Amino acid sequence: MSASMRFRVRLGKGDEMRFVSHLGYMRAFERAVRRARIPVAYSLGYHPHPKISFATALGVGMTSEAEYLDIELNLADSGELSTLEVFELLQAATPQGMPVIAACAAHGKPALASSIEWASYRANVQASIQPDLERAATELLASESAIAEINTKSGRRRADIRPMVRNISWRSGGVLECTLACGGRAHLRPQDLLAHLGLIGACVYRTGLYFTDRESGDLVSPMSVECTDLVMAMGFRPGELTRGS
Amino acid sequence: MVNKGLLETDILPNVSQPARYTGHELNARVGDHIGAEATMLLAFPDVYEVGMSYIGFKILYDIVNSNQAWAAERAFAPWPDMEAQMRAHGVPLYSLETYTSARDFDLMGFTLQYELTYSNVLCMLELAGIPARADERGEGDPIVIAGGPCASNPEPMAPFFDLVVVGDGEEAIADIMRATAQGKRDGASRADIVSRLAEIAGVYSPSLANRVERRVVADLDSAEYPRKFVVPFLEAVHDRVALEVMRGCSRGCRFCQAGMIYRPVRERGTANLCELAEALVRSSGYEELSLLSLSSADYTQVKELMSKLASKYGPEGIAVSLPSLRVDSFSIALARDAEKSRRTGLTFAPEAGTQRMRDIINKGVTEDDLMSAAADAFESGWDQIKLYFMIGLPFETFEDIDGIASLSRQVLELGRKVAKARGKARRAGVNVSVSSFVPKPHTPFQWFAQNSREQLEHKQLYLKERMRVRGLSVSFHDVRASHLEAAFARGDRRLAPVIQRAVQLGCRFDGWSEQFKPGLWHQAFADLDLDPSMWANAEYGLDDPLPWDHINMGVSREFLVREAQRAARGVTTPDCREASCSGCGACSGDVRVRLAGEFAASSRQGGGRA
Numbered sequence: 001m002s003a004s005m006r007f008r009v010r011l012g013k014g015d016e017m018r019f020v021s022h023l024g025y026m027r028a029f030e031r032a033v034r035r036a037r038i039p040v041a042y043s044l045g046y047h048p049h050p051k052i053s054f055a056t057a058l059g060v061g062m063t064s065e066a067e068y069l070d071i072e073l074n075l076a077d078s079g080e081l082s083t084l085e086v087f088e089l090l091q092a093a094t095p096q097g098m099p100v101i102a103a104c105a106a107h108g109k110p111a112l113a114s115s116i117e118w119a120s121y122r123a124n125v126q127a128s129i130q131p132d133l134e135r136a137a138t139e140l141l142a143s144e145s146a147i148a149e150i151n152t153k154s155g156r157r158r159a160d161i162r163p164m165v166r167n168i169s170w171r172s173g174g175v176l177e178c179t180l181a182c183g184g185r186a187h188l189r190p191q192d193l194l195a196h197l198g199l200i201g202a203c204v205y206r207t208g209l210y211f212t213d214r215e216s217g218d219l220v221s222p223m224s225v226e227c228t229d230l231v232m233a234m235g236f237r238p239g240e241l242t243r244g245s
Numbered sequence: 246m247v248n249k250g251l252l253e254t255d256i257l258p259n260v261s262q263p264a265r266y267t268g269h270e271l272n273a274r275v276g277d278h279i280g281a282e283a284t285m286l287l288a289f290p291d292v293y294e295v296g297m298s299y300i301g302f303k304i305l306y307d308i309v310n311s312n313q314a315w316a317a318e319r320a321f322a323p324w325p326d327m328e329a330q331m332r333a334h335g336v337p338l339y340s341l342e343t344y345t346s347a348r349d350f351d352l353m354g355f356t357l358q359y360e361l362t363y364s365n366v367l368c369m370l371e372l373a374g375i376p377a378r379a380d381e382r383g384e385g386d387p388i389v390i391a392g393g394p395c396a397s398n399p400e401p402m403a404p405f406f407d408l409v410v411v412g413d414g415e416e417a418i419a420d421i422m423r424a425t426a427q428g429k430r431d432g433a434s435r436a437d438i439v440s441r442l443a444e445i446a447g448v449y450s451p452s453l454a455n456r457v458e459r460r461v462v463a464d465l466d467s468a469e470y471p472r473k474f475v476v477p478f479l480e481a482v483h484d485r486v487a488l489e490v491m492r493g494c495s496r497g498c499r500f501c502q503a504g505m506i507y508r509p510v511r512e513r514g515t516a517n518l519c520e521l522a523e524a525l526v527r528s529s530g531y532e533e534l535s536l537l538s539l540s541s542a543d544y545t546q547v548k549e550l551m552s553k554l555a556s557k558y559g560p561e562g563i564a565v566s567l568p569s570l571r572v573d574s575f576s577i578a579l580a581r582d583a584e585k586s587r588r589t590g591l592t593f594a595p596e597a598g599t600q601r602m603r604d605i606i607n608k609g610v611t612e613d614d615l616m617s618a619a620a621d622a623f624e625s626g627w628d629q630i631k632l633y634f635m636i637g638l639p640f641e642t643f644e645d646i647d648g649i650a651s652l653s654r655q656v657l658e659l660g661r662k663v664a665k666a667r668g669k670a671r672r673a674g675v676n677v678s679v680s681s682f683v684p685k686p687h688t689p690f691q692w693f694a695q696n697s698r699e700q701l702e703h704k705q706l707y708l709k710e711r712m713r714v715r716g717l718s719v720s721f722h723d724v725r726a727s728h729l730e731a732a733f734a735r736g737d738r739r740l741a742p743v744i745q746r747a748v749q750l751g752c753r754f755d756g757w758s759e760q761f762k763p764g765l766w767h768q769a770f771a772d773l774d775l776d777p778s779m780w781a782n783a784e785y786g787l788d789d790p791l792p793w794d795h796i797n798m799g800v801s802r803e804f805l806v807r808e809a810q811r812a813a814r815g816v817t818t819p820d821c822r823e824a825s826c827s828g829c830g831a832c833s834g835d836v837r838v839r840l841a842g843e844f845a846a847s848s849r850q851g852g853g854r855a
């Protein structure tokens with residue numbers, strides 16, 4: 001067995017932490033790792049930092065059941081740790097609003113952050129505006145391109161958002177679901193899509209992050225590619241971290 | 246309870262740093278507010294990241310909440326953007342733990358850490374819907390209490406508090422909670438509970454204007470200390486495990502209020518500290534552990550403690566640090582061990598530029614001390630050094646100001662030489678921070694006037710001119726802010742309406758240069774026909790009555806007079822830990838200097854709670 005091992009962890013971001021910045025969220029996780037006394041590996045150099053890398057940032061104000069990260073452990077001194085052990089240690093140490101949903105051992109080379117291409121979200125829509133929104137969504141999906149004002153890392157600019165919208169659908173009770181481009185190559189913030197459709201200020205909930213399967217073109221979970229020993233939280237029900245559902 | 250939904254949808258998305266206002270941090274108190282026998286809202290009149298950095302605040306939170314029957318929750322001053330939103334939506338000041346409106350607490354306890362937060366106290370009361378003046382409050386209003394170092398002259402703020410706690414808060418807060426719970430059980434009226442609380446030792450009642458003697462924890466080693474810190478999601482100014490290794494300092498710098506009012510020196514034992522460190526590190530997950538006190542390098546067993554902690558936690562990636570350095574090689578050696586990466590600059594505080602002036606203020610640092618400490622620091626790899634000086638000290642001449650410039654330049658020269666010898670590419674730099682002397686109550690300099698604003702501004706310009714050297718950067722404190730600070734520090738009750746007026750005009754966060762509005766303060770004083778110079782620039786005679794005469798902080802008036810006279814003659818007074826007792830009056834009965842050595846044998850068992 002090698003002295004170092006990588007685990008992939010799926011966390012939630014609940015209501016208690018929805019206004020915490022991504023930086024604050026990462027710091028809170030690092031502290032949870034330290035409390036859990038999990039032997040995380042450190043980078044070399046003058047300012048060693050724990051080898052934890054998050055898939056992608058979540059905007060302040062949003063909640064999520066799909067925050068993924070990779071953590072590298074140095075098992076030279078401690079001996080082997082099973083996924084279940086890592087999972088349980090973390091679960092006992094994370095603060096309110098940061099549930100540990102799943103963990104697995106990650107073997108593949110592809111770095112988590114650079115492999116994420118899509119993210120799915122959910123937003124509650126008031127019944128009064130739902131027909132308008134449905135119409136706008138149908139129109140968008142039927143069109144070839146759609147120019148809109150969006151926020152990017154380098155500021156506001158106009159862009160064609162159509163290629164970045166993979167899917168928009170509706171669940172009962174006025175819940176909109178959408179799958180949008182996410183990551184370094186193309187990124188569409190859900191708020192920008194919703195604003196384009198005519199909805200401002202909705203509470204948005206992230207439900208998934210995905211890789212694209214090179215052969216089939218299907219979306220696959222980051223825990224389905226070169227991962228083993230998956231452990232899921234008992235009784236976890238998708239959607240449970242979102243308000244009012 | 247405030248409307249959480251409204252906060253989440255209409256308010257928090259529109260303010261900066263919304264996590265300041267949402268609580269739910271690790272180790273924050275959870276549980277019911279309603280069932281508690283007595284509830285206290287601990288209010289810190291500054292922004293969250295600042296308030297969450299104070300150990301006193303954490304200690305009080307812990308003491309109250311470690312009793313199942315009591316509840317302490319927290320509130321901080323909302324930043325102006327949040328204040329505007331709260332007003333616009335009619336959301337009152339609320340606690341971070343249970344979102345309970347401030348008005349629904351039995352007690353509201355303000356920490357008065359520094360004078361320039363006074364406007365925020367009134368702003369918070371207003372947001373809470375609590376009348377500003379104690380005599381306007383009635384049944385149903387919380388009992389509003391203040392504590393902290395500024396309580397050593399509570400007069401400028403006295404009309405706004407029902408009660409003021411003077412001195413160490415550990416024991417007093419428990420007495421207050423107990424008496425409040427009892428009062429409620431007895432069905433006592435608010436007024437009745439206030440008068441019961443006024444009986445507690447160390448409690449000052451502004452309406453009675455009684456004489457009061459400070460509370461003091463005789464044995465810090467057996468005093469309560471948290472084993473859990475609330476760990477903020479936002480980065481606090483001091484965001485780390487803070488171990489208070491001792492309280493008090495007997496170096497006797499004559500300008501320093503903390504050095505007087507926390508006497509005598511009371512250390513904690515190393516066994517206790519190691520055990521606390523372990524509990525706090527494990528319960529917080531912090532990546533840094535810092536030894537806290539007014540002068541931690543003076544902790545008698547600092548070396549042993551540092552090396553113990555560093556060897557235990559270093560391998561886990563937890564840094565051990567020493568925030569306050571003395572100007573000597575011993576301190577550099579400690580810092581060298583602690584900070585392998587030299588990432589932050591080192592800070593020294595010679596405070597004055599000439600030996601004559603340092604003798605006057607009793608700062609036992611010589612030029613040689615500074616130069617050899619600086620040499621050590623540069624040679625150990627630090628290339629940025631920060632120096633703290635003060636201008637406007639009593640008996641100051643322009644030679645003393647010249648001294649600041651020449652000392653700073655010498656340090657810079659030295660840094661260059663060392664850098665050159667070591668072939669280092671990066672140039673040495675010296676940052677000089679210059680504050681203006683503020684005379685503080687209960688110090689030997691309490692009688693002296695602050696320099697006028699014009700004088701201080703002139704001295705700043707004069708010094709700036711002499712510091713125009715590459716590699717030397719100098720920053721000054723705002724003179725208008727220091728002037729106001731002096732007025733509040735030495736003020737009396739006539740200031741209360743001025744503060745009230747200033748808050749009405751819009752003054753907030755006066756300690757934040759971008760928020761400080763000197764024009765509005767000027768107007769507030771003018772509206773009441775007063776001027777801050779009446780207090781800041783008043784020279785008091787040694788026999789004059791002072792606005793804080795009725796507050797006994799331990800050190801005697803005779804000692805302070807003696808020290809003022811020695812200052813005038815340029816005579817120093819040695820540290821009572823090294824030489825004999827200088828008779829400051831702080832020790833009496835059980836209260837005496839306690840050093841770590843006396844606790845060595847008594848490694849505590851089973852949690853160590855007193």
Ligand code: SF4
Pocket residue numbers: 495508509510821822825826827828829830831832837838
């Ligand atoms: S009374 Fe004496 S021993 Fe005690 S703090 Fe004062 S000077 Fe030191």
